[in-house]
Amino acid sequence: xxETKTAEPSRRDFLYVxxxxxxAIGVALVAWPLIHQMNPDAAALALATTEVDISGIEPGMAxxxxxxxxPVFIRNRTDAEIAEARAVPLxxxxxxxxxxxxxxxxxxxxxxxxxSGPDGRFLVMVGVCTHLGCVPLxxxxxxxxxxxxxxxxxxxxxxxxxxxxxxxxxxxxVLDFSDSMLRIG
Amino acid sequence: xxxxxxxxxxxxxxxxRWLERRLPIVGLVHSSFIAxxxxxxxxxxxxxxGILTFMLAVQIVTGVVLAMHYVPDATLAFDSVESIMRxxxxxxxxxxxxSNGASMFFIAVYIHMFRGLYYGSYKEPRExxxxxxxxxxxxxxxxAFLGYVLPWGQMSFWAATxxxxxxxxxxxxxxxxTTWLWGGFSVDSPTLNRFFSLHYLLPFMIAGVVVLxxxxxxxxxxxxxxxxxxxxxxxVLPFHPYYTSKDGFGLALFILLFAWFVFYQPNYLAHxxxxxxxxxxxxxxxxxxxxxxxxxxxxxxxxxxxxxxxxAFGGAIAVLFFVPWLDTSKVRSARFRPLYRQFFWILVxxxxxxxxxxxQAPEGGYLLASRILTAYYFAHFLIIMPLLGFIEKPKPxxxxxxxxxxxxxxxxxxxxxxxx
Ligand code: HEM
Ligand code: FES
Numbered sequence: 001x002x003e004t005k006t007a008e009p010s011r012r013d014f015l016y017v018x019x020x021x022x023x024a025i026g027v028a029l030v031a032w033p034l035i036h037q038m039n040p041d042a043a044a045l046a047l048a049t050t051e052v053d054i055s056g057i058e059p060g061m062a063x064x065x066x067x068x069x070x071p072v073f074i075r076n077r078t079d080a081e082i083a084e085a086r087a088v089p090l091x092x093x094x095x096x097x098x099x100x101x102x103x104x105x106x107x108x109x110x111x112x113x114x115x116s117g118p119d120g121r122f123l124v125m126v127g128v129c130t131h132l133g134c135v136p137l138x139x140x141x142x143x144x145x146x147x148x149x150x151x152x153x154x155x156x157x158x159x160x161x162x163x164x165x166x167x168x169x170x171x172x173x174v175l176d177f178s179d180s181m182l183r184i185g
Numbered sequence: 186x187x188x189x190x191x192x193x194x195x196x197x198x199x200x201x202r203w204l205e206r207r208l209p210i211v212g213l214v215h216s217s218f219i220a221x222x223x224x225x226x227x228x229x230x231x232x233x234x235g236i237l238t239f240m241l242a243v244q245i246v247t248g249v250v251l252a253m254h255y256v257p258d259a260t261l262a263f264d265s266v267e268s269i270m271r272x273x274x275x276x277x278x279x280x281x282x283x284s285n286g287a288s289m290f291f292i293a294v295y296i297h298m299f300r301g302l303y304y305g306s307y308k309e310p311r312e313x314x315x316x317x318x319x320x321x322x323x324x325x326x327x328x329a330f331l332g333y334v335l336p337w338g339q340m341s342f343w344a345a346t347x348x349x350x351x352x353x354x355x356x357x358x359x360x361x362x363t364t365w366l367w368g369g370f371s372v373d374s375p376t377l378n379r380f381f382s383l384h385y386l387l388p389f390m391i392a393g394v395v396v397l398x399x400x401x402x403x404x405x406x407x408x409x410x411x412x413x414x415x416x417x418x419x420x421v422l423p424f425h426p427y428y429t430s431k432d433g434f435g436l437a438l439f440i441l442l443f444a445w446f447v448f449y450q451p452n453y454l455a456h457x458x459x460x461x462x463x464x465x466x467x468x469x470x471x472x473x474x475x476x477x478x479x480x481x482x483x484x485x486x487x488x489x490x491x492x493x494x495x496x497a498f499g500g501a502i503a504v505l506f507f508v509p510w511l512d513t514s515k516v517r518s519a520r521f522r523p524l525y526r527q528f529f530w531i532l533v534x535x536x537x538x539x540x541x542x543x544x545q546a547p548e549g550g551y552l553l554a555s556r557i558l559t560a561y562y563f564a565h566f567l568i569i570m571p572l573l574g575f576i577e578k579p580k581p582x583x584x585x586x587x588x589x590x591x592x593x594x595x596x597x598x599x600x601x602x603x604x605x
Contacts, residue, residue, distance in 0.1 A: 131350075150347065150468060
């Protein structure tokens with residue numbers, strides 16, 4: 001076949017680029033449903049809130065409830081635990097972000113910014129280690145808070161990561177306290 | 186010399202001639218597995234390729250049968266496996282073959298890989314063959330991990346959680362990827378269901394890559410314990426009956442060991458916690474992966490940083506892809522490499538050591554030791570291998586494969602190193 005060498009793109013070049021572009025868009029349009037089908041479906045999204053009656057949880061008690069398939073720790077802390085958490089200077093923390101979905105991003109990880117409930121006694125957090133997702137054990141570890149047995153992460157009494165491979169404080173989900181009911185999510 | 190001229194296939198009957206002109210498949214099998222010219226000096230370390238092919242077939246046959254009784258749903262999976270064990274006719278046998286089969290598969294693949302490292306089988310012209318091997322290993326790792334999740338015991342569930350969370354270490358897109366993998370906000374039924382689908386799929390992809398692997402083997406031909414090129418008709422034997430019988434004997438011994446596990450110690454390599462149904466609210470006190478992942482698990486935990494640990498974990502396998510170019514020595518076989526030979530055994534000991542450390546709690550002395558061994562593992566490939574090619578003085582190579590066999594006294598003649 002004869003090729004004419006011109007600086008101008010030829011009709012053939014145009015058809016080539018146009019065909020490949022349309023083909024690529026077509027492939028992307030088909031690929032997306034095949035990828036997106038794996039994301040949480042409507043049923044998984046519908047189960048996204050949990051309600052708990054917290055009136056029976058006395059100081060020093062903790063309960064674990066299930067929210068979105070994950071454990072949520074609800075702990076009514078003792079005075080000693082609260083005092084201990086408040087005494088920690090921010091500079092000692094590995095992660096200084098409150099990780100609290102109820103506050104604006106970037107809030108400091110002070111105990112006040114992490115605690116919840118009527119007078120800041122409660123600590124409600126997703127009980128999933130921020131390292132690789134194991135469930136930490138309560139009232140354990142070097143800081144009297146939580147200890148993750150999987151790879152050794154220690155959290156303090158405000159659920160903040162102090163030592164170990166976990167990068168972040170335990171996450172605080174969106175919470176809504178009304179009287180004795182707590183809604184998570 | 187045309188090695189493929191070793192008794193070529195000639196169809197004798199009319200139907201055979203008819204078929205051969207239309208689809209020369211019998212001729213392909215003949216030239217690949219019957220007349221295929223094979224170095225005459227292969228030892229038993231070369232029988233593991235055949236053993237691996239056998240194990241893939243075992244896993245596919247037993248797996249397809251298990252899938253007839255297994256239910257991939259979080260509320261039913263555990264009970265369906267128990268019913269395979271108690272109710273299904275010979276279900277216990279089929280499941281024990283499949284679960285111990287995975288371990289035997291890994292025993293064979295690790296031997297096969299260390300064989301390649303010892304005899305320099307990854308060197309020119311077998312780089313592609315080696316890379317396909319590393320891909321096969323990756324696919325096996327994925328398949329075994331997905332399969333281990335299916336019985337939905339405590340270890341299954343927490344292995345799935347920890348491993349899928351590795352992706353959350355990726356900055357920015359890590360969280361969406363993890364949610365996408367789960368199909369929810371935690372490991373749950375959707376995760377189990379897709380893992381089952383993929384666990385069914387991957388072995389057939391493995392079978393496809395095995396074909397490429399054997400193709401890439403049959404172009405340059407086998408390496409051999411001397412690591413020197415085949416030079417004459419005298420250096421080779423037809424694959425059948427010489428290596429079909431040698432491979433068959435090796436396989437028989439391997440099956441003996443396999444049967445011993447299946448019939449006498451079926452749970453020796455397993456973990457008792459996996460007979461406890463999955464509980465998303467409680468992690469077992471000691472989670473450990475299956476034995477074949479322990480060295481990699483030790484590397485993951487040795488790094489005190491989440492992303493760093495994940496990178497080291499992936500890097501430990503990824504580094505294998507580059508071995509053909511990291512090894513700068515022209516001499517293939519460690520028999521003629523006095524220094525490499527010693528470092529090879531140190532590497533073997535390092536990997537076993539990492540495996541032991543992976544089973545222990547990551548604290549104190551264990552943690553320190555896993556850091557040292559992790560550093561050594563990478564140093565072996567990234568520092569020692571490249572340097573050895575320059576500082577090591579190889580021993581003289583024999584002039585041909587047949588020479589030491591046919592004239593035993595005259596071994597190791599004057600051929601300068603690298604001249605092969
Ligand atoms: C590369 C080959 C394969 C490997 C390495 C492999 C590995 C595994 C492993 C480690 C388990 C968990 C065993 C246990 O603890 O119970 C498992 C389970 C299972 N595999 Fe496979 N597998 C392979 C191929 C297949 C194939 C082709 C199928 C076909 C569908 C299959 C179907 C199953 C089923 C249904 C289970 C769950 C039942 C059980 O736990 O015993 N596997 N696999
Ligand atoms: S999952 Fe908690 S320390 Fe790794």
